[in-house]
Amino acid sequence: MAAIETLLLQEALDGQALYARFIAANRLSGALVSFSGRVRDTSATGAVSHLYLDWYPGMTERSLADIAAAAADRFEVEALLVAHRCGEVRAGEEIVFVAAASAHRRAAFEAADYLMDRLKSEAALWKREVGTTLEGGGFDDWIEPTQKDSADLKRWNP
Amino acid sequence: MAAIETLLLQEALDGQALYARFIAANRLSGALVSFSGRVRDTSATGAVSHLYLDWYPGMTERSLADIAAAAADRFEVEALLVAHRCGEVRAGEEIVFVAAASAHRRAAFEAADYLMDRLKSEAALWKREVGTTLEGGGFDDWIEPTQKDSADLKRWNP
């Protein structure tokens, strides 16, 4: 049985603190992989000031837990941690952190990679990107999953 | 140009401190992947007390730098960190830490994965596993790369 923790955070996500906690809790695992995702200050549209992640209280938490449980079923992992922001996330802040501990390095890599691909398209979150274009106008766009996100997801269910 | 740091450490490797440093140095990167490898206290042979990693001063450091440079050439990364222990590494201690920062999550995952596969078979290190068998006898065996290690490496040069 893998130890699974999932967190939906309305306040700052501190990947460094989560990493420290995860590594301390898994001192017997041979391999530990982590991923941290941060809001970049530029996008194809212009300078990004923040993202807003709409969420569905209850359903969003459950979607994170379901994705983590599927990863634990699929890969030989000893522990998984998934933390995702919701609400307003400013440029430069962390938006997502995942970590996987395993006896085997390949399983740890694959579990973290799989978690990220599924979170991107299957976590119950809706992302809006807010900022200023090169021409100085404001933008505020809903982000839909891209073809790349969909292709990434298909790698796991060919 | 990616920022590359490689470390060959005769003393304790502190993955948590390296992670903190790497994340602080790459606050503009969108994606950060890390791998931490630890000496497990059991192996197929028995209870492991420690590994001893023989190394070739100069050549070992250069092999780490060459592997990191190849990863930076191959993947779109903004920074790479590779830290590897040498000498005696006790069960429970960290033996290797790698981290990759990129604008793209796939590149960060692949760079870390690639670094680990190459370090396993191409870092100028020689690993001896020391411990006690189930029957109570001592063992002290040189570890050679396995067929799996060789297959892992071939994934990158099919």
Added chain:
Amino acid sequence: MTVDILFFGKVADKAGIRQLKMELSDTGGSLLALRDKALGTVFAAGGLDATQVQMSVNQVRVTGDMPLSDGDEVAFFSAFSGG
């Protein structure tokens, strides 16, 4: 006999509303009928059509039709985008 209706993401934005209560009797108790009624009224102003609207009932995603019961929580939303 009412259902609670919630809107999320682009759908909430376009609809200009996040929450609504509707009488089940108005839609014959079917999820798709409820959706089409909502599209015809709330969504029409935002220019959303059915292909852009995903659904859940009591926080479980549903792709086809299903009968609704008193007190069900129905949500309409756009495609997820996390990570």
Added chain:
Amino acid sequence: MTVDILFFGKVADKAGIRQLKMELSDTGGSLLALRDKALGTVFAAGGLDATQVQMSVNQVRVTGDMPLSDGDEVAFFSAFSGG
């Protein structure tokens, strides 16, 4: 005209030695001749053969033969295993 010879990993273990100086003239100045001479003497006791021994010259891996020069640093070692 001498070369410095270093041994690492299982090869050092089997040879029972980590360092050695040899006269180049003893081996005709060729890397493989040096290796075979070393195998015939130092390695023989440990039961190592040429297929188990990898080589470097001045810290660069070499797989075939090459001429050696005065002061070269030659190393013999087993397959790497890191990570």
